[in-house]
Amino acid sequence: MANYHNLSNEALQEKYNTLQDAYEKIASQQLQLDMTRGKPCTEQLDLSQPMLDVLTSASAVKTENGLDARNYGILDGIPEAKAFFASILDVSPEQVIVGGNSSLTMMHDSIVQFLLHGVSEDAAPWVKQGNVKFLCPSPGYDRHFAICEALGIEMIPVAMTPEGPNMDEVEKLAAADPQIKGIWCVPKYSNPDGITYTDNVVDRLATMKTAADDFRIFWDNAYTVHHLTDEPDELKDIITAASKAGNSDRVLQFASTSKVTFPGSGVSVLASSESNIAFYKKNLSIQSIGPDKLNQLRHVAFLKDKATLADHMKKHAAIIAPKFQTVLSILNEKLGGKGIADWTNPNGGYFISLNTMEGCAKQVVELAKKAGVTLTSAGATYPYGKDPYDANIRIAPTLPPIQDLKKAIDVLCLCVEMVSINHLLHK
């Protein structure tokens, strides 16, 4: 396939005309394909349907320490749920709080606690420390950035590399500015790039000097067990690494079963140092009498242990890996070798990250939308919705049936080609 950068304007124009004909045909079909969010598909949801059926006997509603899970009591999660998540995250049950249906809520609430109360008993509330800033490896997760924006926390973008955030940048910024109080990380199969941080990146995050002594790493390990291959990525345990470096309170690790069982009806978890857990629990005691323990029981009864969970996740992979392959093969077929886009090939997670030439992403998303294919807004993966390169598009392959997915990616590729050629013709 010819690299478009080497083609004459005439050849480009000819291609454009052909593409435009194809586009108009597709646009006339009035497609309605929604690719905006990383949602599991119906077949994935069906995998956990038996979980709705595990608490039907009276004995099934008792926790392992004999409490009636239907009543009040237990703020930090039932013991078997704490043990389950501790085993998944390689921490002790004392380092875990098992919460409600959303790890996003736990992250939000952690930041609100830090704003209003500080990061610990002795620390000053962030609201009393002037302008608070967060480092935001980008592209990243739009809902992380939305929390900062809503709470008035200034976001400083940091480039992502294939190894994780650009650590030279991170270290320099964190060491220089005491107003930088935190960093957002999706360390495994990152959203949207699918990158797993290298051991070196994890170690540097765990050990780096920070000007703020109340600096916190928000370690959103959302995709820790969400592999797409039989040779999954390994992520170094940052809690142990930070603890060894004398920074045991630096890391708050979050995870959930939203994409394991049911989004919205899953279980969330926070893992951290015992002192951070105690402080979170103290604040939580004001906000809640306790989590939904019946749903925690359901999860433990259904997911059982690390091995059963791994088997369950393989069933997810069997459903969604072919969807990722479909996207990748269309991208390769339609855009490969043309010098107008590159994309990731992740070993896990929920996204493929597509990068157009600079200045093209917004137009691509608009053009696709006109043809009935709704993508995540261009820019959404950057703080304040502003991609400085206007290049990144997040593809979420899991939800649509494979025929719809093919159509949507065909349209996407068509749009990338058209916008790119237009760009080359007018530069």
Add this chain to the structure above:
Amino acid sequence: MANYHNLSNEALQEKYNTLQDAYEKIASQQLQLDMTRGKPCTEQLDLSQPMLDVLTSASAVKTENGLDARNYGILDGIPEAKAFFASILDVSPEQVIVGGNSSLTMMHDSIVQFLLHGVSEDAAPWVKQGNVKFLCPSPGYDRHFAICEALGIEMIPVAMTPEGPNMDEVEKLAAADPQIKGIWCVPKYSNPDGITYTDNVVDRLATMKTAADDFRIFWDNAYTVHHLTDEPDELKDIITAASKAGNSDRVLQFASTSKVTFPGSGVSVLASSESNIAFYKKNLSIQSIGPDKLNQLRHVAFLKDKATLADHMKKHAAIIAPKFQTVLSILNEKLGGKGIADWTNPNGGYFISLNTMEGCAKQVVELAKKAGVTLTSAGATYPYGKDPYDANIRIAPTLPPIQDLKKAIDVLCLCVEMVSINHLLHK
């Protein structure tokens, strides 16, 4: 029964000696009776056991508008849950957000929103308005007061009367001080007094002048359907009253199914003006992707409608009303006519409020604890845990089996008598 105020010191001392003998016998039994919280008993929880069994077919997990409740989507509650709670609270579905498992969390989060963002788009955040104060009708609910204390909101106690809060006080304070931003109300079967606010009190709250134009009423209608008799109290609809008075944004009404189905695994609801709901929803969108929709479906499938809910609540009453009667008859038998205590006889809710002579409650609770009966701390029903009269003791009759309840109240009465006599002897 002789009024103890009329007895000679010798007669009192003789009584005391007899009571002390009885106390020592009971103390030697090493009872372990926990009366601290208003928890449903096992028989009550069993009433809702069938709810765990309603979502076992694939069709049962669809919402009435055809969405798969197992997946992401819907921030403010599924349509059938909004309609259900709207009918219970006499508002329109557009005035309702159906949330997660805790109305306490919704109240806490509302206050946090007001602190950080203000009460509306145009309002200044409370954290930027200096010292924020709340009116706290007392005795009241300790967890309301704990939220204020944790968030640094100054609490101003206001006396409760048999009609509701002392409205002369409330109106005077609210009109005079713009730093007073809110009031806590449990308007029906109040915690702990079991008082239902009169129409006049509701109207005065809805129409009063407030110096703060961002004043909010936190209307915790926790016990709205929790009747103990066939002739339940009626509470005037404050949302309509406030709206008619031009104060449509003044009231935030909260309720939950915690004591209808399962505490911790229930569903919470916020009802307010449409503009308040829109603002809450905007803030909520940063904190959460959505509530547990499967649990909302479970509730609607099980509780169905207003009439089915009312039948269900009658089953609760059949279990707990005899426990209230047991407490009342022991109090009457042991303490009646002695001039040392009075107590409430509520038509609903979860508590009986016992008032000792001034300066006695703490000692009573301590003495009972030594005999193995743990009561809610004396003072807990007042802001900062400080009952200025040291008189109020909250009795929670629902949880213990009736035999245990009898023992516990026997001990309590014994302790009230002993402490009262001691008080009379040394005054």
